[in-house]
Amino acid sequence: MGNKNQNQNQNQNQNQNQNQNEKKLPQKSQSVEPNERIHFPTSNQKLQSKSKSVQTKKKSIINENDHYKWHLEMQKKYEQEQEQELEIQQESVAISIQEMIRMKVSRRNFLNSFSYLLNFQSKIKALNQRNSFKFNSQNVLVIQSYFRMKNEFKNFQNEKRIMNTIENKIKMKRETDEFKTTLKNIKVIQTQIKMKNAENHFKKKQNSALVFQSFTRNHFINQIYNFKKLKHRTSVAKELLETEETYVRFLKLLVVDIIQPLENLKILSQTEIRGIFSCAKEILFANTMFLEKFRKIISNWNADSLISSCFDTNVNIFKMYSLFINNFEQSRALVLQSMKKNSKFSAFLNNKLDDPKFENQNLESMLIMPVQRLPRYILLLEQLIKYTPIEHPDYILLQNSLRLVKSTTDDVHEKKKKQEKSSELKEIDNTLTIKSKQDFKFQLLKPARIFVAKFPVIFLQKGAKQYVLFIFNDILLVVKPTKNLKKKNVQYKVCGIVYLLDILNVSKMNEDYGNRTDLMFSLKDTHFVFRFEDQNQLQEFIKCLEDTKKIESESLSAKTKEGDREKTILKKNGIHTYF
Structure with missing residues (x-):
């Protein structure tokens, strides 16, 4: 009985302690704050609780019999509550x-919850220490739940x-894949650059080869072309030699067989011989020297x-x-x-020219040979330049020679033109009457x-x-x-002289005032038609008239004053007051 009362008292104390612990434990709906700390009883409190339990035990022993039934009921109730509490x-x-696990709380919340678990574990340990007399099944469940939680926590951490x-x-993997792709791209770019460089190098070599081929081809073509040119050049040089020999031969025949016998026989006077044959001897001597040098x-x-x-x-020749x-x-x-x-x-002449060595040439054809020789030199020099390669040392020299011969020929022709113009002027002057020239005091x-x-x-x-107009x-x-x-x-009488620069205007006449072929000259203060x-x-x-006037105005010296130039000659009984 005493043992039963003691057990009942112990169960009552355990129920009281358990109720106190349940009050201290957080409810299901309540959330544990991270910063909250769970306060466990100190050593003094434990002693007080033990003393109270001892007193209750004493009381329980006295009332052991009375409370046995109640104890059994309480034990069952306790077991049920214990099971509910565990659940x-x-x-x-x-x-x-x-x-x-679901919410993936932050590390801080997780640590707080973990501290809560540790506190809960320490509470369980303290509870087990205080309630060591509890059933092993309860301890086993708690331990199992602890280890389950620990395992679950470990699993969560894992x-x-x-x-x-x-x-x-x-x-x-992403970084490696990206690196691989970039590396592949770099390799692709490198290969493309290498291929491009190789292609450019190949093109350069190909171009250089083509250039070399074209150079060699052009070189051979130029050599062939220059060879052909030199061949033609040789033929032109031979033609020049042959024509020069023929020319000198006929000049020699002219001098030796005609001029010298005429001088010796005195058929013509020296003036007539000089007038007909001019400087034929000098030309023969000069061209003979030219021929000897050319033959060398x-x-x-x-x-x-x-x-x-x-x-x-x-x-100079x-x-x-x-x-x-x-x-x-x-x-x-x-x-x-x-x-x-x-x-x-x-x-x-008839006796000499019948000789076969003259080859049916007459005196006029022989005299015209020097006149035709200079243009012949120009043609042959142009042919030589045409068939002389540009890189030949004689190319530029031949051009200079051609320029000199042309300038000499131009001078000759210019002098000839002046002589012809002078002869024309003499012919016109001879047709003018002397009286009219004296009246005008005019020298043409x-x-x-x-x-x-x-x-x-x-x-x-x-x-x-x-009338006649001479310009x-x-x-x-x-x-x-x-x-x-x-x-x-026909003889002409001078009626008027007008200096070209005195003519102010030349205009056609209108059909209302005259014929379409009428022309009016306007001078300073008069005009004539x-x-x-x-x-x-x-x-x-x-x-x-306009072209000649323009040339005259351009050639007039800037130093010439208006007063120094001859004025239009006036004649009272002439055509007009200006004539």
């Missing part, structure tokens, strides 16, 4: 773990660690021979041709005149004066009579024929 604890622990490792692996070059002919040296040293060419027309006239007047000369023959053109006109202001480089000469222009040996044969002659006259 609640298990549910709370499971819910807390599930919430922790899962978290695994998740972290998986995430790290995924990140590393041809005898030692090669691809690098210089022909230009012959022309450069003999340029060609200047002698000027006298001969200018005298050619006079020479031909003298030959015809001498053959008519001098029968001995005619018989001498001047060194700088050149005849330009001649136009027959009708002077309308003087009874529509026939010179500086003046316009108005003359009146003494007889019909169709007859020979001429009629031409047709429109073409009128246009030609206007163009010729």
Whole structure:
């Protein structure tokens, strides 16, 4: 009985302690704050509780019999409450773990919950120490729940660690994949660059090969072309030699077989011989020297021979041709005149020219040879330049030689033109009446004066009579024929002289006031009108007059003053006050 009472008292004390602990434990719905701390009883409190339990035990022993039944009921009730409490604890622990796993609380909350678990564990330990007399089944359940929670926590940590490792692996894999892709891209770019460089290098080599091929091809083509050129050059040089030999041979025949016998036989006077043959002896001597030098070059002919040296040293010789060419027309006239007047000369020429060595040449054809020789030199030099390679040392020298020969020829032709113009001027001066020239105190023959053109006109202001306009480089000469222009040996009377720069305007007449072929000259204070044969002659006259006037104004010296120039000559009884 005593034992039963003691057990009942112990059970009551345990129930009281358990109720107190339940009050201290948090409810299911309550949430544990992270910063809250669970306060456990101190050692004094434990002693007080023990003393109270001892007193209760004493009381319980006294009332052991009375309370036995009640104790059994309380024991059952306690067991039920204990089971409910364990279930609640298990549910709370499971819910807390599930919430922790599901919500993935932060590390701080997790640590707080973990501290809560540790506190809960320490409470369980203290509870087990205080309630060591409780049933082993309860301790086993608590331990199991603890180890289950611990295992679940470990599993949670492992899962978290695994998740972290998986995430790290995924990140590393991504980084490795990205690195691999970038590396592949770099390799692809490198290969592309290498291929591009190789392609460029190949193209450069190919281009260099093509350039070399084209260079060699052009070199061979140039060699072939230059060879052909040099071949033609050789043929031109031989042609020049042959023509020069023929030319010198005929000059020698002219001098030795004609001029010298004429001098010895005195068939013609020295003046006549000089007038006909001019400087033929000097030309023969110069061309003989030229031929000897040219023969030396041809005898030692090669691809690098210089022909230009012959022309450069003999340029002064060609200047002698000027006298001969200018005298050619006079020479031909003298030959015809001498053959008519001098029968001995005619018989001498016929006898000499019948010789086969003259090859049916007459005297005129032999005299024209020097006139034709300079243009022949120009043609042959142009052919030599054409067939001489540009890199040949004779190329530039030949161009210089051609320039010198051309300038000499141009000088000769210029002198010839001046001589022809002078002869024309003399012929016109001979047709002018001496009286009219004396009346005007006019001299047509001047060194700088050149005849330009001649136009027959009708002077309308003087009874529509026939006049002639002579245009010179500086003046316009108005003359009146003494007889019909169709007859020979027409003489002209000078009626007026107008300096070209005094003509202010030249204009066609309107159809209302005259014919379409009428032309009006405007001077400073008067004008006069001429009629031409047709429109073409009128246009030609206007163009010729304007061009000549322009040249005269340009050639007039800037230093020449207006007062120094001759004025238009006036004549009271002339055509107009200006004439």
